[in-house]
Amino acid sequence: MKNVSLKKIIRIAKYLAIFYLSIGMIALAIPKLLEMQFRVDHYQAFIPLAELPKSTHMWSFFGRSYVYNLFIGLTELSIGILIIFKRTRLIGLLISLGVCLNIFIINIQFDMIYEVVRHISIDLFLTLILLIEYRKDLYQFFIGLGGKLNGEVIKANSGIWKKLRIAYVIFFPVAYFIFSFVVISMFDYNLIGSYEIKNTQIENGNITFDKGSIGTTPMLFFERNDLVVLSVNDSIHYGWYEIEEEHLRMNFRPSKNH
Template sequence: MMKDSYLKKILFGLKYLTIYYISASMICFAIPKFLFMQFRVLHYASYAPLVEVSKTQHMWSFFGRSYHYNLFIGITEFLIGVLIVFRRTRLIALLMALGVYSNILILNIEFDIDFAIGHTFVDFVLIVVLLSEYYGDLYKFFIQSGGKFNHVMNTGQNMFKQYFPVFFVVVLSVSYFIFAFNLRATVNEDVVGAYKIERLSINNTPVILNNGNLGSDPMMFLEYNNQIVLSVNDTVYYGHYVLVKDSIKIRMNHPTNFNLQSMDGLIKNKNKISGEMDEKKLFQLDYTRIDGKKDYLNDLY
């Protein structure tokens, strides 16, 4: 009897750990969608021919095409995260979660989101296990009773059980929203985008540029993850950049065919970068932001 009592306590504790784990996962997945932080597509990737786009990019770009769709998914996930911690609404949350996780699991498998398959499968199994507690009621509701439950819930709860779920949801939601908002604020959306390179000069000498592998013009892409991509002269060059107010530092992974490896300069009027590159050479790059009608990502974010 003593062993059975300990086992019941352990199972009871594991059950509630699982419930709050699912809740935290759903809330933390939802909030980035409210801020349009998930499913962001890199600007340069959107210029790749469709036949060269991976299944992962196909899915990512589809979900990232609409903020309102992200908002819909986020609200659903947030509701699951909130409702699951309350006993009266737990079954509703679990049924919603079963549908959501089934969809996510199939998407991850079919679109090669390999890094997410493992934890999604584990979460799906945990939801099924939690739902198994309601098997009898679900069978009665869907098969026998045609929609009637005769079960009377005991409403008596101690103060901890009554208020801790509210405390958990509020604290997690507010704190994670603040974290996500501050993380998003590190991205300068006025700089991120796709640009047509109009002119490039080194030591006041013009450099002739032709279009690269991406787009029909010489292109520069400044991404939200601090990646810079130059598509010029039938080649694509990758690097990274760091912004501090109006100053920008660019470091390319490999030298370009006009010998750009690094550059420190200033962004002027949102259409010009001027400064010094390798060997103290003067560098000036004039560019134009691609119109949103030609590149929807420039207007989307």
């Protein structure tokens, strides 16, 4: 009797979780389809990028493309529908896992902790709980059968091809990591950044700069890949720089008005 009652409670809790997740996904999808989400106040569109909070930056970025919102909205809508039906529930849960993980990381990294606590962590947790029921089938299909439906368990091949694949998986990521690390080690991160020009002297003579086309003051920007940008006198100038011992050399391409 106790086992029967426990099974009924688990079954009810399971369907409550399914409908909670479905309602949440549909409620997130419809506003995207109607351009109700990712709206930014007009005045914020004129705030310099560096002065925007991370959450507003992310919000405005996603709001730039209706097609992207349409894609995400239809994806969330499909999740809300697919998980209701037993035959399509696994497909919906697998899509939900990818979507929820993506939103979870985005919200954390863009300082939207309130959204993490409010709904996405719950949706992610429910998706993982509901997927537990399929754990053996998922392992058998994706690992045991390698994604095939012919019922034949995949066995590891022997020979040179197997060794080449193992070598590739081990050495290529490591080699590319080393290559990338060498590339970024060439950048001087103590120099890279944004600088306000306070005073400029050439041969003991002062030069006065007015604000450029970027920001509200004369600015100098050192970027990666040796790019330097000078923003002065309502203009912007692009060039490149190099460091030789204690000397910094900058060269700028000619601009139209200077």
